[in-house]
Amino acid sequence: METLQFAFRKILYAIPLLFGVTLISFLLMVYFGPDLTYSLIGKNPTSEQIVEVRTQLGYDQPFFIRYGMFLKEIVTFDFGNSLSTGERVSSILLRTVPVSFAVALPGFVISELLALALALIAANNRGGFVDKGIMVFAVVGMSISFLIVVIIFQIVFCSVYGLNLFPVQGWVVSNVADYIHYVAVPTMVIVFVGLGYNTRFFRAVIVEELNRDYVRTARAYGVSRFRILSAHILKNAMIPISTRVIISLPFVVIAGNLVIERYFNIPGVGLITYNAITTGDLPIVKAVVTSTAILYVIALVFTDIVYRMIDPRVALNS
Amino acid sequence: MDTQPPSSENREDPSVPEGAVTEPVSPVIPTAEASLYRSESLWTKSIRKFARDPMGIAALVIVSVFFVIACGVWAGWIGQNWSALQADGYTGMSREHWFGTNINGQDIYARTIQGTKTAFEVGLIVAVLSTVIGGILGAVAGYFDRTIVDEVIMWLYGCLDAIPFYLFVAAVAFALRDQPYAMHVAMIATFWSSTCRIVRGEVIKINSLEYVQAAKALGVGSMTIIFRHVIPNTFHILLVQGTIAFVSAIKSEVILTYLGLGVKHGVSWGTMLSESTFEVSAGIFNNFIAASSFLFLLVIAFNLFADALQDALDPKKVTAS
Numbered sequence: 162m163e164t165l166q167f168a169f170r171k172i173l174y175a176i177p178l179l180f181g182v183t184l185i186s187f188l189l190m191v192y193f194g195p196d197l198t199y200s201l202i203g204k205n206p207t208s209e210q211i212v213e214v215r216t217q218l219g220y221d222q223p224f225f226i227r228y229g230m231f232l233k234e235i236v237t238f239d240f241g242n243s244l245s246t247g248e249r250v251s252s253i254l255l256r257t258v259p260v261s262f263a264v265a266l267p268g269f270v271i272s273e274l275l276a277l278a279l280a281l282i283a284a285n286n287r288g289g290f291v292d293k294g295i296m297v298f299a300v301v302g303m304s305i306s307f308l309i310v311v312i313i314f315q316i317v318f319c320s321v322y323g324l325n326l327f328p329v330q331g332w333v334v335s336n337v338a339d340y341i342h343y344v345a346v347p348t349m350v351i352v353f354v355g356l357g358y359n360t361r362f363f364r365a366v367i368v369e370e371l372n373r374d375y376v377r378t379a380r381a382y383g384v385s386r387f388r389i390l391s392a393h394i395l396k397n398a399m400i401p402i403s404t405r406v407i408i409s410l411p412f413v414v415i416a417g418n419l420v421i422e423r424y425f426n427i428p429g430v431g432l433i434t435y436n437a438i439t440t441g442d443l444p445i446v447k448a449v450v451t452s453t454a455i456l457y458v459i460a461l462v463f464t465d466i467v468y469r470m471i472d473p474r475v476a477l478n479s
Numbered sequence: 480m481d482t483q484p485p486s487s488e489n490r491e492d493p494s495v496p497e498g499a500v501t502e503p504v505s506p507v508i509p510t511a512e513a514s515l516y517r518s519e520s521l522w523t524k525s526i527r528k529f530a531r532d533p534m535g536i537a538a539l540v541i542v543s544v545f546f547v548i549a550c551g552v553w554a555g556w557i558g559q560n561w562s563a564l565q566a567d568g569y570t571g572m573s574r575e576h577w578f579g580t581n582i583n584g585q586d587i588y589a590r591t592i593q594g595t596k597t598a599f600e601v602g603l604i605v606a607v608l609s610t611v612i613g614g615i616l617g618a619v620a621g622y623f624d625r626t627i628v629d630e631v632i633m634w635l636y637g638c639l640d641a642i643p644f645y646l647f648v649a650a651v652a653f654a655l656r657d658q659p660y661a662m663h664v665a666m667i668a669t670f671w672s673s674t675c676r677i678v679r680g681e682v683i684k685i686n687s688l689e690y691v692q693a694a695k696a697l698g699v700g701s702m703t704i705i706f707r708h709v710i711p712n713t714f715h716i717l718l719v720q721g722t723i724a725f726v727s728a729i730k731s732e733v734i735l736t737y738l739g740l741g742v743k744h745g746v747s748w749g750t751m752l753s754e755s756t757f758e759v760s761a762g763i764f765n766n767f768i769a770a771s772s773f774l775f776l777l778v779i780a781f782n783l784f785a786d787a788l789q790d791a792l793d794p795k796k797v798t799a800s
Contacts, residue, residue: 177634178634178637178638178641181634181635181637181638182638182641182642184638185638185639185642185650186642186650188654189650189651189653189654190650190653190654193654194653194654195653195656300779300782300783300786301779303782304775304778304779304782305775305778306730306733306734306752306771306774306775306778307730307733307734308733308734308737308749308752308756309752309771309774309775312752312755312756312759312767312771315759316759320759320760322762329760411643412643419645419738420734420737420738423737423738424756434646434649435738435739438649438652438738438739438740439739441653443653446646446649446650446653449646450642450643450646450647450649450650453642453643453646454641454642454643455641457640457641457642457643458641461641
């Protein structure tokens with residue numbers, strides 16, 4: 162019962178957040194955004210046609226009505242048609258999201274797991290040679306730009322100057338072998354880019370747990386080092402770690418893919434968004450920005466509620 | 480790094496006052512006698528600690544070298560010929576063109592040097608403004624903890640955090656049309672939130688300290704307390720956050736420029752790397768190697784500098800010694 166109340170309060174708290182996110186998107190992209198009138202009508206329009214399109218776009222309406230129209234677009238998931246292809250934005254998204262997900266997911270999962278393993282090893286050998294080695298690697302990984310990683314991996318794995326094992330670009334997937342063939346290099350890039358930041362973060366969390374009293378008590382009782390790490394510390398460190406994982410999911414699926422999908426020419430949300438940005442295709446950008454932001458807020462609320470169910474110590478105010 | 484056992488580097492040995500410790504950075508001469516009654520400020524102690532960290536010093540030297548290069552460009556001494564068409568495209572390395580030329584026959588060395596200036600421009604503008612905004616809003620939110628002011632500020636950064644960064648930049652670019660500063664505005668608008676969050680947490684702790692309570696009891700105005708008593712005590716956080724924002728800004732500039740949202744006039748390492756994406760498949764690596772090595776060196780030096788700074792400024796560690 163209390164959990165239900167907690168969930169309800171959390172959902173209530175999300176409403177101002179959703180309001181703010183949609184308001185910011187609306188202000189930036191619709192209210193102060195570009196005038197779409199002339200993108201929608203053909204050459205040599207009559208003044209009646211111009212007025213008609215402007216009415217259709219709601220440019221003659223006051224602020225709140227237009228904001229309401231924007232909210233309606235979100236709720237009905239109907240963002241209009243793409244300006245460049247004329248296809249419905251919602252069907253574009255439905256087509257491209259699974260591709261982005263397929264590209265991003267393996268790298269994301271491997272990166273998080275590998276980082277957790279490295280962080281555990283580093284924390285277990287705190288101050289030692291292994292720890293220093295892993296942390297130096299993490300700082301180096303953090304310091305290489307995403308773009309440089311993409312270029313280097315492509316030279317090494319896809320070009321005649323390197324191993325030339327994988328396709329330079331594209332996405333022609335009909336079976337599992339194809340999938341692995343095309344997803345391999347993007348996955349390696351994603352793993353490498355995320356590894357540095359994640360390892361450092363996870364190690365900091367684990368080291369903080371290591372300093373707590375219960376660890377000392379367990380050690381005094383003669384519990385083995387491995388058991389303390391795997392059974393006690395990991396369990397307690399799981400809250401900050403899984404928060405980070407869950408709330409980065411919406412970003413990983415859409416935003417993180419912009420560079421990779423453009424560089425490898427993979428027809429996911431990232432590439433669509435990139436093309437929309439360069440051609441000024443507002444409906445697509447609007448749809449992608451707002452739906453990612455809303456997904457993020459939902460993920461945030463979801464994690465809070467799940468924690469409360471797992472760990473009743475999580476207080477309402479913290 | 481950030482949480483090492485206190486035994487390794489925190490325990491200072493006051494009987495060894497020679498060498499790096501007594502360099503001009505340290506106004507307090509730690510003789511054995513003085514150290515018994517030493518009442519150092521966080522800053523003098525931090526500087527002394529920083530001076531002992533070889534990694535931090537090396538990083539600072541590298542960053543300074545880059546900064547001198549950037550100043551040289553600002554002053555008009557070096558890297559001025561970055562846009563002139565000087566030779567055939569893709570000439571190799573030569574005495575006239577140290578790193579060769581690009582497709583248009585522009586000197587890559589001059590462009591790399593000019594890019595250093597662009598990087599510092601972006602980094603400094605974004606780091607300073609986002610840290611100032613984050614610091615002030617964080618202090619105000621923390622001071623008025625659990626009031627409507629606090630709620631509004633938290634709501635604001637909650638909303639901004641929800642929008643993915645690259646897409647937010649795209650949205651701002653739509654709103655600002657062809658303004659060259661759309662990238663800077665977007666970075667400042669998003670980077671302040673992490674500073675704000677940390678400062679707010681720290682200020683909530685500071686609020687309950689005696690000197691703030693005393694100032695309140697004496698009837699000092701809220702704004703005076705915030706700006707004179709509270710914010711100066713968060714400077715160590717602001718410094719570290721500023722260096723982190725600087726690094727993020729330089730790294731983001733490269734990605735944004737590649738995505739067509741970043742630097743549009745002038746040259747940056749981002750524009751050079753974007754050019755190089757068409758060249759590496761043809762086996763021409765001049766642009767790529769020049770820009771990426773400069774970028775990597777500056778970013779790793781700044782990262783290490785930020786780490787050393789964080790270690791030196793961590794007040795928990797200072798009190799532990």
